[in-house]
Amino acid sequence: MTEGKAQAGPGGSHPRHVLVPLLNSPVRLSVVAALSPVDRAGFGVVRDLVEVTDSALSKQVAALEAAGWVAVSKDRVGRRPLTWLALTAEGRAVYRRHVAALRAIAEGDGAGHDPDAAGAAPGGEDLPAGGVVRDAGMRRLSGG
Amino acid sequence: MGALDRAAAMERAARARSGWYARYLWVFAAAQAALVPMALLWHGPVAALAFTLAVTTLVAGLSLYAARQRIVRRGFGARHGVLIGLWAAVYSASLLFGLLVFVDSRTFAAVAASACALPLVVGAVLERRRAS
Numbered sequence: 001m002t003e004g005k006a007q008a009g010p011g012g013s014h015p016r017h018v019l020v021p022l023l024n025s026p027v028r029l030s031v032v033a034a035l036s037p038v039d040r041a042g043f044g045v046v047r048d049l050v051e052v053t054d055s056a057l058s059k060q061v062a063a064l065e066a067a068g069w070v071a072v073s074k075d076r077v078g079r080r081p082l083t084w085l086a087l088t089a090e091g092r093a094v095y096r097r098h099v100a101a102l103r104a105i106a107e108g109d110g111a112g113h114d115p116d117a118a119g120a121a122p123g124g125e126d127l128p129a130g131g132v133v134r135d136a137g138m139r140r141l142s143g144g
Numbered sequence: 145m146g147a148l149d150r151a152a153a154m155e156r157a158a159r160a161r162s163g164w165y166a167r168y169l170w171v172f173a174a175a176q177a178a179l180v181p182m183a184l185l186w187h188g189p190v191a192a193l194a195f196t197l198a199v200t201t202l203v204a205g206l207s208l209y210a211a212r213q214r215i216v217r218r219g220f221g222a223r224h225g226v227l228i229g230l231w232a233a234v235y236s237a238s239l240l241f242g243l244l245v246f247v248d249s250r251t252f253a254a255v256a257a258s259a260c261a262l263p264l265v266v267g268a269v270l271e272r273r274r275a276s
Contacts, residue, residue, distance in 0.1 A: 029147060033154035038162055039221075042214030049157050082214075102148050 015104035022067055023098045027052055028060050032069065032087065032095045040073075040086040061085060069094055162217040163275030166268045168206055169227070173264035175202050180235070180257035184242035185250065217274070223267070230263040 023029045030050045035041060041049075047057045064070040069091025075082040087095070179202070182195050238256035246252035 026147070026150060029151055030154045033151035034158040037155050037159045037218060039216040039218050041158065041161075041216070045161060045214045049154060049161070077211075099148065099151055102151075106146070106148060 015101040018097055018101040020094055020098045022063065022069075023095070025060070027056065028064060029098075031057070031060055031064065031085075032091060035070065035085060035087040036092060036095055038086075040084045043083040043085060046085055064091070067091075158215065159217070159275050162213075162215045162220075163272065164209070164213050164215075165217065165220065165224075166271035166275060168210060169264045169268035169271060172202070172206060172231075173261040173268060176257050176261040176264070180238060180260050181250075181253040183239060184253045184256065185248060217271075223271075227263055227267040231260060234263065235260050 023032060027050060031046060034046055034049045043054075043057065043061075046061075047054060050057065052060075061070055061072060065072055069088055071086045071088050073084045073086070075084060179195070179198060182191070182198065186195070238260055242249070242252055242256055
């Protein structure tokens with residue numbers, strides 16, 4: 001999978017600040033992930049990979065295209081229209097950062113104490129002052 | 145399935161779907177076993193006609209196969225250009241030596257066919273690895 005370190009976002013050093021809201025949708029993330037290793041892919045190929053309907057994919061692609069992350073081009077094979085999807089350079093960079101942030105969160109690599117997590121630990125237990133709380137939280141969430 | 149797992153699975157699936165290029169290269173490589181000896185050992189107008197038909201069929205078939213694909217791996221153009229360039233260089237050298245130096249040599253024809261197939265086979269193996 002794509003490598004890269006999560007960078008600090010504008011809200012602080014926790015990797016969650018780098019997450020892109022538009023990619024929090026599983027379908028949109030899947031579309032961008034499917035396009036990341038290719039130059040371009042046909043609309044039908046992406047639809048089959050992501051396992052959604054034509055109209056659902058159209059809607060998500062339109063959102064990604066409006067954000068400037070996916071380029072849509074139309075071609076013609078004989079009389080049949082053909083739609084190609086491709087990630088733009090910006091889309092590729094955004095995807096890499098998003099995945100790096102997800103990986104950093106999953107591995108508990110966020111730096112420092114996240115003030116937004118105060119009082120939010122599962123079970124409502126008090127948080128240790130100044131400590132890193134993700135590890136306990138993540139272990140509890142993952143059941144490990 | 146978590147978001148990370150989902151993204152990784154999508155990338156793997158997309159890479160696997162773009163593995164058609166490995167099959168393209170395997171067919172092109174296998175064709176060298178027939179075309180190179182045909183070019184070097186078979187002479188005359190019938191041979192020329194048969195060779196032309198064989199090459200036309202191969203090129204048309206492979207081009208049609210490639211044109212029907214609906215997914216193209218990143219960097220495909222550059223990789224294809226390098227592989228075809230290498231094949232063309234070896235093929236040209238094979239014709240030069242085979243028609244001027246090692247005339248009608250079956251041994252040379254066999255070696256030349258292998259040499260022409262080599263860059264295509266290496267490309268196919270690398271593509272298969274990238275697709276998995």
